[in-house]
Amino acid sequence: MSLHHCCPGATPAVSSMATAAAGGGSGSGISSTVQPFGLRGSGQGRLRLASRRSRSLLLRCSASGGGDGGGRPDPVLEEQRRRRAELTARISSGEFTAQGPAWVAPLAARLGKLGPPGELAAALLTKAAGGGAGARKGPELPQAVGSLAAVTGEAFFLPLYDLFLTYGGVFRLNFGPKSFLIVSDPVIAKHILRDNSKAYSKGILAEILEFVMGTGLIPADGEVWRVRRRAIVPALHQKYVTAMIGLFGKASDRLCQKLDKAASDGEDVEMESLFSRLTLDVIGKAVFNYDFDSLSYDNGIVEAVYVTLREAEMRSTSPIPTWEIPIWKDISPRQRKVNEALSLINTILDELIDTCKRLVDEEDLQFHEEYMNEQDPSILHFLLASGDDVSSKQLRDDLMTMLIAGHETSAAVLTWTFYLLSKYPKVMAKLQDEADTVLGDGLPTIEDVKKLKYTTRVINESLRLYPQPPVLIRRSLEDDMLGEYPIGRGEDIFISIWNLHRCPKHWDDADVFNPERWPLDGPNPNETNQKFSYLPFGGGPRKCVGDMFATFETVVATAMLVKRFDFQMAPGAPPVEMTTGATIHTTKGLNMTVTRRTKPPVIPNLQMRIISDSEERTCSTASMVVSTGEDQQGEVSTTRV
Numbered sequence: 001m002s003l004h005h006c007c008p009g010a011t012p013a014v015s016s017m018a019t020a021a022a023g024g025g026s027g028s029g030i031s032s033t034v035q036p037f038g039l040r041g042s043g044q045g046r047l048r049l050a051s052r053r054s055r056s057l058l059l060r061c062s063a064s065g066g067g068d069g070g071g072r073p074d075p076v077l078e079e080q081r082r083r084r085a086e087l088t089a090r091i092s093s094g095e096f097t098a099q100g101p102a103w104v105a106p107l108a109a110r111l112g113k114l115g116p117p118g119e120l121a122a123a124l125l126t127k128a129a130g131g132g133a134g135a136r137k138g139p140e141l142p143q144a145v146g147s148l149a150a151v152t153g154e155a156f157f158l159p160l161y162d163l164f165l166t167y168g169g170v171f172r173l174n175f176g177p178k179s180f181l182i183v184s185d186p187v188i189a190k191h192i193l194r195d196n197s198k199a200y201s202k203g204i205l206a207e208i209l210e211f212v213m214g215t216g217l218i219p220a221d222g223e224v225w226r227v228r229r230r231a232i233v234p235a236l237h238q239k240y241v242t243a244m245i246g247l248f249g250k251a252s253d254r255l256c257q258k259l260d261k262a263a264s265d266g267e268d269v270e271m272e273s274l275f276s277r278l279t280l281d282v283i284g285k286a287v288f289n290y291d292f293d294s295l296s297y298d299n300g301i302v303e304a305v306y307v308t309l310r311e312a313e314m315r316s317t318s319p320i321p322t323w324e325i326p327i328w329k330d331i332s333p334r335q336r337k338v339n340e341a342l343s344l345i346n347t348i349l350d351e352l353i354d355t356c357k358r359l360v361d362e363e364d365l366q367f368h369e370e371y372m373n374e375q376d377p378s379i380l381h382f383l384l385a386s387g388d389d390v391s392s393k394q395l396r397d398d399l400m401t402m403l404i405a406g407h408e409t410s411a412a413v414l415t416w417t418f419y420l421l422s423k424y425p426k427v428m429a430k431l432q433d434e435a436d437t438v439l440g441d442g443l444p445t446i447e448d449v450k451k452l453k454y455t456t457r458v459i460n461e462s463l464r465l466y467p468q469p470p471v472l473i474r475r476s477l478e479d480d481m482l483g484e485y486p487i488g489r490g491e492d493i494f495i496s497i498w499n500l501h502r503c504p505k506h507w508d509d510a511d512v513f514n515p516e517r518w519p520l521d522g523p524n525p526n527e528t529n530q531k532f533s534y535l536p537f538g539g540g541p542r543k544c545v546g547d548m549f550a551t552f553e554t555v556v557a558t559a560m561l562v563k564r565f566d567f568q569m570a571p572g573a574p575p576v577e578m579t580t581g582a583t584i585h586t587t588k589g590l591n592m593t594v595t596r597r598t599k600p601p602v603i604p605n606l607q608m609r610i611i612s613d614s615e616e617r618t619c620s621t622a623s624m625v626v627s628t629g630e631d632q633q634g635e636v637s638t639t640r641v
């Protein structure tokens with residue numbers, strides 16, 4: 001399931017495209033038999049140019065290697081290459097030949113010179129032809145036509161990548177009467193997310209997530225967002241995040257114990273769902289001091305959270321918004337189940353808020369910037385102690401938002417990191433070396449985390465290849481210019497982080513998992529130092545509030561797990577394929593074989609010398625250690641002899 005910022009990103013994209021297409025009414029142009037994407041309104045000449053450029057990019061892409069660090073081909077890379085080659089061939093064959101009115105742009109330009117009536121006619125003509133640029137002037141955006149089949153058939157951001165290689169950093173994707181702007185250019189992404197962020201809202205995202213997040217921080221816009229952001233950001237101060245490292249360690253240790261059992265029983269494990277449970281347990285404690293303990297058992301509340309998450313995911317990918325049909329929404333068993341789940345979660349959240357209020361009232365409170373209650377360091381406690389003047393409904397929306405935001409994303413990062421590690425054994429070996437060197441027998445401390453530099457680079461690189469979410473959603477609130485292209489108010493925009501992170505112009509061997517691309521002693525890569533070509537946590541005023549939290553959480557879990565276990569894809573496991581989701585999910589789980597690591601015995605440095613027949617054989621025993629097996633913690637113990 002997926003929804004988090006999932007919400008903020010990927011999925012609603014599909015929903016909105018699909019919903020628009022389905023509800024598009026007359027002549028939506030959507031047919032399950034048409035080609036996935038076609039070109040419209042760009043003219044044949046432009047198409048040829050685009051094809052040539054795309055071919056050269058494709059060549060660069062496929063030349064980029066993509067070994068597994070262990071000599072085996074990466075099936076994901078292979079599949080991507082196959083699809084790209086197929087698309088290139090189809091573009092070359094003329095399948096995407098422009099059919100639309102190539103005369104629109106020149107005619108609109110001529111009309112525009114005839115004064116205000118002509119300008120109005122030009123705007124109407126452009127709009128009618130699918131353009132929709134506002135009052136500003138400029139060239140027409142390259143246009144592609146999408147079909148519902150193409151979007152629902154696979155992870156929707158994949159065809160967007162192929163189209164990016166063909167049409168460039170910003171183009172219009174038409175779905176029947178609706179259209180969406182697809183942005184993959186770092187300068188334009190920066191403009192929308194940071195430089196002119198006030199001119200953009202969360203648009204469709206807010207509409208889709210309203211039922212679960214209300215006016216929580218992710219979907220909120222305008223004044224509500226400003227006020228809530230100002231209240232929530234201080235809660236994630238440095239002392240809080242440092243305190244959370246103990247929580248990350250404890251939860252990861254619980255997962256280790258579960259894996260210990262699977263390893264002893266020789267059972268394969270489905271890691272994606274285990275990571276989802278790990279991060280649910282973490283975020284419940286971190287946000288409102290609630291122990292879901294979902295790694296140990298399924299209880300009603302865990303089930304309710306998953307029902308709600310699955311619903312949000314379904315809504316964000318469903319072609320028809322059945323949940324809005326008046327009678328259906330009351331009688332549908334699915335909707336009734338969702339309503340029951342939401343009502344259970346709300347009851348629990350209300351109870352937690354009440355309990356926390358009582359605790360804060362009884363506390364001898366001295367609130368300050370880095371305030372934290374040692375017994376209950378949760379964000380909820382901070383917000384209440386800060387005197388945050390907010391309705392219980394808004395507080396609930398915020399808590400629910402953070403629960404979802406901090407759960408699905410981190411789980412997806414861990415899932416794809418372990419998938420990558422299984423494909424790149426050399427990276428895994430280096431990672432294990434670092435974990436062996438840095439981590440002691442106890443739970444990791446902040447000092448340890450700072451030393452886990454290679455692990456951090458592995459997470460940075462995993463987030464580059466599998467950004468969560470892969471797409472950010474915005475809607476223009478006013479006319480604006482995207483590069484040289486004018487756009488109007490009300491445009492739905494998808495900023496493809498996936499495309500930015502894999503752009504062959506920006507990245508060497510863009511598709512290859514190579515943590516070494518980030519120097520260990522260099523700065524932590526982020527949107528600023530990578531000039532918006534790398535933005536795993538977004539950028540600008542709406543950047544993730546949990547970036548540090550999430551980085552530490554995934555670093556701690558990864559280091560603890562690889563220190564204790566080896567992970568391999570389970571024999572006979574189905575191929576790992578992607579689906580969305582707000583975050584990127586596997587289609588059939590991440591089935592792995594987990595084995596307890598036994599450190600290789602240290603070879604004694606024997607300085608044997610035969611003195612004479614009569615003398616004793618001697619050896620320097622001082623440095624000799626042998627492995628004597630595993631202690632109760634599963635660690636290899638050594639004994640001097």
Ligand code: HEM
Nearest residue numbers: 008217218405406409410468536537538542544545546550
């Ligand atoms: C690896 C894990 C995570 C990733 C990859 C991630 C990614 C993102 C991204 C890309 C955005 C920007 C969305 C947009 O601009 O539309 C975002 C926003 C947000 N994230 Fe995260 N996030 C992660 C973990 C967390 C955690 C742990 C929390 C809470 C503790 C959190 C809370 C939020 C919130 C509240 C926002 C909305 C901020 C706003 O709109 O002002 N995230 N996240």
